[in-house]
Amino acid sequence: MLSLAVIGSTACAAPSAVAVSPSGVPAFSEDMLSAEFWIRRAPSPDEVLLDAEQVAARRTRAFGPEGGLIDLKRMPTALTRAQVAGWVKDAQQTPIQAVIDEQGQPVTEAMLEELRRNAATEHIPEAAPARYGLSVRRTPLRSLPSDRRFFAAENLRDYESLQAGILFPGEPVVIAHQSADTHWLFVQTTQGPAWVRRADVAVGSADEVFSYVAKAPGRVVTGDQVRTVFTPEAPGVSEIELDMGVALPRADVAPGEPVNGASSYASWPVLLPVREQDGTLAFQSALLRRTADTAPGYLPLTRANILRQAFKFLGERYGWGHQFNARDCSGLTSEVYRSLGLFLPPNSGMQGKSAALNHRLFTASDSHAERLRAVAQAQVGDLIVVPGHVLMIIGHVDGEPYVIQDVPFAVFKDPVTQQLRKTKLNQVAVTPLLPLYADDTTLYVDAMTSLVHVTSP
The missing domain is CATH 3.90.1720.10 (endopeptidase domain like (from Nostoc punctiforme))
Structure with a gap:
């Protein structure tokens, strides 16, 4: 940024x-x-x-000491109140001052305090087991548990104060806390801590989450952005936005076997995480058109x-x-x-x-x-x-x-x-x-x- x-x-x-x-x-x-x-x-x-071996070694180093990314598999399986509260405080640090709201009205300390109260830090337990999840769609990371939009000035509306990044479909998170209104999860991501909408994360076991992440790419998105095929039979994987570099494992689908109401012969079947009604993690096959800008692996x-x-x-x-x-x-x-x-x-x-x-x-x-x-x-x-x-x-x-x-x-x-x-x-x-x-x-x-x-x- x-x-x-x-x-x-x-x-x-x-x-x-x-x-x-x-x-x-x-x-x-x-x-x-x-x-x-x-x-x-x-x-x-x-x-x-x-070469491919050298590239893979660089990926490993990115999650090592001073690499800049966080290896979630190495995080403690039990989280303490002090640890999570520190993450919540870190997440609130933003380089963009909140001066006006979306209507151009001044942002008051009372408005910000209301959002901080929704973070419910007083309800963080002394100790709790870490939970795990996968993002099920492209979803924003937020500094506070809110969709409210704040800006530093009227002429700086391209830079929103609470925007802290993005999660792409299939990215892992460690779930550490939830907001008072229960609409937001506080998570540790490979990029750092942030709030994310509960509806955009499916909760599973550590093994389910990290086994999915470790799967070899079946298709890698090489266009600026592509979408999965529209499928009303499976709304959880219909027209999912996939940014450049997103790697999805191949779905185990026989040649020509229908996927969500459409033949797979002219498309690439891939496997995506979905969120069940109770919030738990499941996986579902989806289709990428063969004409979409993707590759069978990372480009040379x-x-x-x-x-x-x-x-x-x-x-x-x-x-x-x-x-x-x-x-x-x-x-x-x-x-x-x-x-x-x-x-x-x-x-x-x-x-x-x-x-x-x-x-x-x-x-x-x-x-x-x-x-x-x-x-x-x-x-x-x-x-x-x-x-x-x-x-x-x-x-x-x-x-x-x-x-x-x-x-x-x-x-x-x-x-x-x-x-x-x-x-x-x-x-x-x-x-x-x-x-x-x-x-x-x-x-x-x-x-x-x-x-x-x-x-x-």
Whole structure:
């Protein structure tokens, strides 16, 4: 996710000699909006950069020490009041201040206190066994147990205060608590603690949950988003939204055997978790059309595939915490790599320092010249991390590095007036790196805290 500093002040800016395209982006031409433009320039675009064994090892490291993701299987089977209360407090931390509500009215402390009371921390038992579940649909993670929407300002409605991320179908959770109104479960996810709607989680045993997660992928979603086939006979698996990188196990269905009222011969049968009426976990077969953008496993990790996957999001509206059926800057990078079998942490800061990835860290002692040399040598798929934001290198033109990023604005110096100019993007966009500023005075390259070499062995 982007930090408030990036949201409020910028996303980029530029040196004075850079021509500005009609779109308001410097050093840019329309042909740069094609993945093939960059694939043609990439060295050995179809070379496999990490093989399947190396990719699997990276996934394991992502759940290890300092990897950025939480291994739920290693969590204690008994949870204490102090532990759960600490998680509830952690979950309430949000980078976006709650100033106005959806009607534009001021948010009062009394309004927030009402939501905190619904968290019912006083009812957390001294000790209780952990319970387990699987998400049954794409569902938001929330900082407090509420669907109420709060914003920092009228002109910042793209960034909702309580939005804490997303759960994709089939993701595991440890259930630690419930809200006073019983409509919300407080869960620990692989990303961290949050509230999630009770209706969107099915409760099962640890063995049921983790056995499902461990199943080999039958189909991996390689499009920006696909849906299961509409099936009125089985509403629990009908038109389920599946984002890029979601991996579903194959359903044990004989060739041509009907699934939920339709033949399976022209589709891919997959297995999805469903929630029974009593809230317990069950599994049901569903269909993905063969024409849908999916693959039988994770895509080979090549420069061409990195570019093709990233460009499938081009033009998508920016979605803070995966709002609007979309994603934000770190959601973009993590989903591209998830479709290739690599799991990245959910926020830009952790992507910049995850022990599962190779990176070069930068401090104030690194000169501008050193930073320029580093980005000049950056490869396709490398990540540029600045405070609150992450961008992906897609190649170089005349030695200048270019990125794809999910960002509110491009900010740069107008070559005529020499004044800072802000072009609203609010979408996944292609831009040059060097002309852009991270705030009103600092170029992105000078604000860079990490250059992540995701694909290096």
